Amino acid sequence: MSLFNVFEISGTALTAQSVRLNTIASNLANAGVVGSSPDEVYRARYPVFSTALDAARADRGTAGVRVEEIVESTVEPRKEYVPGHPMADEEGYIYRASINSVEEMANMISASRSYQSSVEAMNTTKQLIMRTLSMGS
Amino acid sequence: MNMIDKAFGVAPQALVLRAQRFELISANIANADTPGYKARDIDFADALSRAREGAAPARVTHPAHIATSDLRQAVLYRTPAQATLDGNTVETEQEHAAFMDNAIRYQASLNFLNGRIKSILGALRGE
Numbered sequence: 674m675s676l677f678n679v680f681e682i683s684g685t686a687l688t689a690q691s692v693r694l695n696t697i698a699s700n701l702a703n704a705g706v707v708g709s710s711p712d713e714v715y716r717a718r719y720p721v722f723s724t725a726l727d728a729a730r731a732d733r734g735t736a737g738v739r740v741e742e743i744v745e746s747t748v749e750p751r752k753e754y755v756p757g758h759p760m761a762d763e764e765g766y767i768y769r770a771s772i773n774s775v776e777e778m779a780n781m782i783s784a785s786r787s788y789q790s791s792v793e794a795m796n797t798t799k800q801l802i803m804r805t806l807s808m809g810s
Numbered sequence: 811m812n813m814i815d816k817a818f819g820v821a822p823q824a825l826v827l828r829a830q831r832f833e834l835i836s837a838n839i840a841n842a843d844t845p846g847y848k849a850r851d852i853d854f855a856d857a858l859s860r861a862r863e864g865a866a867p868a869r870v871t872h873p874a875h876i877a878t879s880d881l882r883q884a885v886l887y888r889t890p891a892q893a894t895l896d897g898n899t900v901e902t903e904q905e906h907a908a909f910m911d912n913a914i915r916y917q918a919s920l921n922f923l924n925g926r927i928k929s930i931l932g933a934l935r936g937e
Contacts, residue, residue, distance in 0.1 A: 675829045679836040686840030693843075722844040733830060734885035735837035738844050787842055790902060794836045797913050801832075804920055805825075809927040 676805070678735070679798040685725055685737030686791040692740045693720050693784045697777050704772040708750070709762045715770040717746035717777075746771075817930055821923045823861040827854065828916040834885070835912060838905045845896035849888040851908065857884035 696718045708714035723741040730736055748771045756765030834850050841847040890899040 675826075675833050678833045682833065682836045682840050686842075689840075690843075722841075724841055724844050724847050730837075733833060734850050735833045736841070737837065738840045738847075783843070787902075790839050790842065790906065791836075793906075794839050794909060797909065798832060798836070801913060801916055801920075804917065808920060808924055809931075 675733075676798055676802050678730070680795055682730075682735060682737045683791040683795045683798075685739060687788060689720070689722055689738045689740050690784050690788040690791070692743075693722075694781065694788070696720055696743060697781045697784065700772050700777050701774060701781075703770055704774050704777075706770045707758070707760050708768045708770075709760050711750050711752075711768050714750040714768045715772075716750070717748070717770075717772050718743050719746065720744075814930060817926050818923060819926075820858065820862060821919045821926070824858060824919045825916065825923070827852070827857050827861060828912055828919060831912050832909070832916070835905055835909045838888075838900050839902065839909070841898075842900045842902050842905070843898070845898060847898050847900060849890070849900045849905070850885050851888055852884045853886055860884060 700717045703715040706715045720743050721741045722738055725737040725739040727736070750768040751771050753767050753769055754765055755761055755767050758767045761767050831852055831854065834852060838847075838849045838851075841849075888899055888901075888904075890901060891904075892901070893899075
């Protein structure tokens with residue numbers, strides 16, 4: 674019964690969106706982290722989504738989603754002159770992770786909306802399957 | 811086709827197609843954030859008339875053959891109202907509307923089938 678495939682497809686979306694929410698949580702948790710060199714400071718992480726093509730489903734023209742990879746932001750950490758800071762280098766500079774909290778929050782809302790959409794699709798499908806099973810009774 | 815099959819009419823095929831359309835729309839919703847994904851849907855009337863004619867898919871007799879299913883021929887790409895920079899053509903609101911539309915029509919077909927089953931049972935029992 675192909676209604677069950679909706680669960681599989683929506684399930685891939687839930688996994689992908691929860692990976693996205695995890696990276697956002699990690700980015701927000703590390704906002705304001707300080708280091709002594711630009712290489713050791715935390716950089717924002719973002720998942721890259723791609724269509725999960727599998728032969729059985731491709732024949733019906735449908736496909737789920739998967740996380741292709743998680744990339745690090747190329748934005749350089751902010752360099753600040755704070756000579757008294759314990760993490761400061763010889764020249765008195767510290768490097769602060771450049772994470773835009775507002776951007777991350779907007780990204781989080783988008784991710785949770787997409788998550789909700791898939792949950793709703795699964796709920797509706799579940800109701801329809803239950804009704805189909807009780808057909809003729 | 812026996813009498814009972816005739817009594818059900820087109821509803822069983824419609825249910826199967828509706829279920830397949832659910833799969834397509836849920837794939838669109840799942841890929842709402844995938845760069846380059848193109849939203850798909852079926853032309854329902856076309857797909858249903860194909861299913862009713864019972865056009866058999868071409869037989870696959872060689873590994874190099876590409877299987878053709880009825881549904882695959884009816885799958886079309888959506889034209890987006892607003893283009894996005896990442897090439898994704900899913901419009902979530904439209905997909906939600908299509909999903910609900912499909913759900914209601916699925917239930918309509920189910921109700922129709924239920925009614926027919928009750929009539930046939932009534933006739934068999936001689937009530």
